[in-house]
Amino acid sequence: MPEYKGMVQPTRASVAEMRKIHIEPVSDEIKPDKAIEFLDQIRKKFRSFVIAMESCTKCGLCAENCHTYLGTGDPNNIPTNRAELIRKIYKRYFTLEGRWFGKLVGAEDISLDVIEQWYSYFYQCSQCRRCAHVCPFGIDTCEVTFIGRQLLHWLGISPKLHATTGAAMEKVGNHTALPKPGIVDTLEFMAEEVLDEFGVEVEFPVDKPGSDIMYIPSSADFLLNPYTLMGAGMFFTYIGANWTIPSTVTEAGNFGFLFDQYWTQRGNVMRLLNVAQELGIKKIVWGECGHGWRAAKMYIPTLADRPVRWPLTHIHDEIANLILKNELKLDPSKNSKPVTLHDPCNYVRACGLNDNMRVIMNACVTDFREMCPHGADNFCCGGGAAILFDDPEMYRRRILLSKKKAEQVRATGVGKDGEGILCAPCSICKAQLYPMVEEHELGVEVKGLIDLVGKALVWK
Amino acid sequence: MKLLIGQILPYITVTLFTLGILYRLGRWAGARIVHNITLSPWLQTNSQVAIRVSSEAFLFRNLFRFDRALWAGALLMHFALLNVLGGHIVGFGFLGEQFALIPGLGITPELSREISGLLGSIFGIVLWIALLYLLYRRFTKEAVKMVTEPSDNLWLIYLLVLVGIGNIMRFVPGYHIEYELVRDYISALILFHPVVDMDLLNSVFFLAHLLLVQILLIVFPFSKLMHVFGMFAERYIVNRVYNDPAPGLPNVDVASARKAGLGVPDGDAAEEEV
Structure with a gap:
């Protein structure tokens, strides 16, 4: 269903695909009620969400600072209006002003149409936080769309792309569903490419026990961005690192961060910690992936269910450090x-x-x-x-x-x-x-x- | 009417205002800061955080960086409002003679009253004009129009009326009200003395001003005006101290790796040796 009442929407995951990531889709009749129930649960947990719901003054500064609004001109893509899609419901059910003054303060009853609006607009938001960066109060609309997507997920509405990626992560540990033999083959091929093109002998060790460094590449680097992975291989060889790539987590990204910050995201965090322990590594170095690095650096400390024993660092930080020390x-x-x-x-x-x-x-x-x-x-x-x-x-x-x-x-x-x-x-x-x-x-x-x-x- | 607005309502207002704010703050505190969502570039010390938060709160740093017109309007409005509120307190408290109390300046009580009056007039006008600009902006700027709810405009109109009445009492000689009268009225309220017979309450403008202020204070805790506190609550989440862990890879010795010629094919390495 690419469109709903004039709104663009990404293709949805089927019921079977949702079940693969452990979600039983909610039927349309009870969807609105369930949405309120889930919203009530989650609003009591996240202060960043509550403040975004209750403190915006609608100054409009975010509008022209959002690439989504600048590109589409759609009023609902203005960050505060995007948040308003959920705020209008929040006001109506959870605030006195919304219950007493209704339309005057923009409160609205929940309906299937509103839920469809969420699906359209929360998946047009890039969660880039530029609105948080420019907001005079620092209100982070990204927190609102995170929670909006979480509610949709619990209702059984997630894009096919995200849901199938989540399932692939659970199955093989990366977004592209690349199994271990494929990983090893690709890396061997890459080593040959490096020799041909750069005249350098590089080895890409996979699951090597007793490694010091565990490198987590983005799975897209195996197929779409080979030079990034080749560059990392050359860098680790150049500095003589004892490194390895774990076949069970060949993924710097974590799509769970983007649609299900509970099970899908946490599951992958635990997977990472498991393999770090198995391989006996000393430090985890992250590859090029934006959301994945944020999910790792900022969220692993609060998502891990046990103490994290390994320092986490980004390959850019390490390269820059060596450049500053004049070692490269x-x-x-x-x-x-x-x-x-x-x-x-x-x-x-x-x-x-x-x-x-x-x-x-x-x-x-x-x-x-x-x-x-x-x-x-x-x-x-x-x-x-x-x-x-x-x-x-x-x-x-x-x-x-x-x-x-x-x-x-x-x-x-x-x-x-x-x-x-x-x-x-x-x-x-x-x-x-x-x-x-x-x-x-x-x-x-x-x-x-x-x-x-x-x-x-x-x-x- | 005088009994209701002048005598009874003030106590209800103070109660609802206080409890309402406590309720809202408690509601915010009840939800947790679950993950670390600090905005980078990092602030690395508490003083950097203090400087950032105060420059946002008192100088409107982000508005200055991204929208100068709004910055000017909003800063003037809030700065004038702050002074008007402070002016009400010291003006009635010290009958306009507050500046004479500052030691070493040699300001006479008469001069202090003049200064007090002048500042009050300036900020009264600035506040009203800045509010008018903010309202104008809501109707003329396309993107702002699209985010505006009816209540956003109503608040501005409400404040314009409220401040307007205050200005009338200040500038129209016939409706002027002496500081003393208000001081006596407020102290009577604080001491739970009857105020209904006071002359002050016969001024329609004063009564209207008082009523509007009280309605505002009652609604305040349940409205977007809570952004005064919300701003600090949000900054407390997104502007915190963060220090990156020290970089450095375990068991890495670049110099000896390069000496050993790692990565350089044997043939080439041999050539190098020769």
Whole structure:
């Protein structure tokens, strides 16, 4: 069902697909009542949600700071209005002003139509937190859409993309349903590629017991972004690390974070901790994945059901650290094409990776041009929160959602001669931008940041 | 009417206002901060957090960075409002002679009353105009129009009327009210003395002003005006101290790895040796 009463919606998971991730869809007759019941439960738990419901003054500052609204012009894509889709219900059932003044303060009765609105608009939100970043109070609409998606999930409404990905994670430990033999084969193939292209001998150890470092790549790096994984392999070889990739968690991402922050997200956290213990590693290093890094760095401490014994770090932090200590020999002239950096939202507004990405960039390329705005002020690529839906209506919407990003890239002029590089060190950004740079004819190639590091390393 | 608005309602207002705010704050405190959702770039010390939160709360930092017009309007409105509220307290409390109490300035009580009056007039006008701008903005700016509920406009209109009446009492000589009268009225209320016979309550404007203020205070805890507290509650969640763990990989010695020529194919390494 790509559209409902004029609203675009991603294709839904079937009942069977929902059951695979342990959800029994709620029938339409009792859906509204159940929605209120779930909302009542969850509102008592999350203060960030309560404050977002009760403290907004509707100043409207968020509107023109949201790429979704800028791209679509749809009033419901203004962050505060998107939150209002749930706030109007919240007011009606859980506040005195809503019960007494109703329409005057924008309160509304729950109905199936409202639930369908949630499904449409909460899955157009990239959860990029730019609204939280600009809000004079710091109200985080991302918290509202997290909870909106959670309610929908409990009601049995999740996009096919998210639900099947969640099921794949539970089955094999990555989003792309790649089993261990496939992982090993791909890595062997990659090692050959590295030798052919860079003249470097690299080994990608899988499940190696007694490793010091456990590297968690994004599963998309096996298929879509091979140079990112190859770059990581070259980096670990270069520094002589005793490292391994665990076959049971070949996934830096965690889609649970994006639609089910209870079982799906926690299940994958526990899976990670299990394999860390089995392999006897000392440190976990995370690959390029925006939401996944936020889910790991900021959420594992509160999601893990037992003490976390391993320090977690991002490969960018480690590379930047070695660059600052002057231990890596990098030749920027190997990356001489003009490069601009798309700051993944989760890196810069939720994980503090801003400076380190620039340390790496400046050491690895000759012609680095900043976008405007950049860093914590940056706009999302339009694919954030994995709204990478491919059905035609949603795909057209993705083009609109990436409009602001396209303007930014164009303004840097890196693609003027058709051979610029758009560095987007996040798997979701990459997946969104690969087709979008074509749609907007930006004349750039999308690459990760480790790709550039791998290329710039000087071996002899 | 005088009995109701001037004598009985104030006690009800104070009770509902206090309990209402406690209820709302308790409701917020009841929900937890579940995950760490601090916004980066990180604030690394408590003083950085204090500076960030106060620059947001008192200087409206984000509005300044992202919307100058709104920043000007909102800051003027809130700053004037703060002064008007403070002016009510010191004006009635010290009969306008508060500035004479500041040691070392040599301000006479007469001068202090002049200053007090002047400041009151300025902030009264600024407040009203800033409110008018905020209302104008709600009707003219496309994106703002789209987020506005009827109650958002009503609040602004309500405040315009409330402040307008205050300004009338200040600027129209016929309706002017002396500080002393109000001071006596408030102290009588505090001491639970009867106030119904006071001359002050015969002023229709005063009675209207008093009624509007009381309705506002009663509704305050149940409305969006709670953003005064909500802002601090939200900042407490998203602006906290965070320090990245120290980087550094276990058992990694880059220098010796490079010396050993790791990754460099044997043939090449041999060449290098030769």
